[in-house]
Amino acid sequence: MNVTFDALPPTARVWIYQASRALTDAELVAVGPHLARFAAGWTSHGAALRAAAEFRHQQFLVVGLDEAVAGASGCSIDASVRFVGELEKALGLSLLDKSRLAFARPGGLLLLERRDLKPAVAAGTLGPATPYFDNTVATKAELAARWPAPAGRTWLARYFAPVAEGLAPGPALA
Template sequence: MKRVWIYQSNRLLSAEEVEQISQILQEFVVQWTAHGNQLAGSFLIKYNLFVILQVDEGKAMVTGCSIDKSVHLLKKIEERLDVSLFDRMQIAYRRSEDEIVVAGRDRFEQLIAAGEVDRDTIVFNNMVGTAQDFADNWEVPLKDSWHAKVFL
């Protein structure tokens, strides 16, 4: 099984920032271990907004310590780039096929009330935990995501 962790930025990242993050994560995943075992880790940066870490647990299991290492690294990236990657109250959604917007919880509620966001608006379910769930349930209509329980 492949485990996935998604970290969403509070703003779009520049091409230079994506390159910096890519270099940092590339160095990290090649030496990422759990109790001395090399993890089959990888990363992806999507839409200049999402940092996605993945580990194939068929090769070695992730541990709390190895997860802590990745979180510590992402917090360093936050500081270095003056960006937030851990604010779960920032909601990303598609305004159009080509435009992804990030809104705070209060603003997102206002957008729903104004009809600018509705049940069929595509949101990003960053709570997915496996590669299969990521493929099937990451970009979904609001009505099919955890967001519906909170906002509808």
């Protein structure tokens, strides 16, 4: 059954799919009914799932599931990934590619390939306070509290350790 994210409990499980580009306002309006239809029809072993699906920041598809009502099964998770694949085709973008990291910057999001992270930190483009969208958060509570979070407080902290400790990056730290 389709519900709003506000109706999901803090313990609700979430999956975040990062789009390869921002969706336009027209695309967001057009995709809304498809998200609602997916959430309303999502089932696990024949049981309706209490779910929500929405885009945030015009770039992230967030799917939430109240597992206290019914948990996701392998088949239902497969169905959600198939739905995401259909969205990719319909919108002409990627949602399943995990190779880019997203940071909030003035004027919009900055998407970086993982290999470009160290050079961006060295150039001062990113710092420990730069908001980072850690798409591995697992619950609605984590989504609310840590998405985005300062990059230096996530798994990316090791890239800022020399800066945070007042040390110049050296060969042993790079």
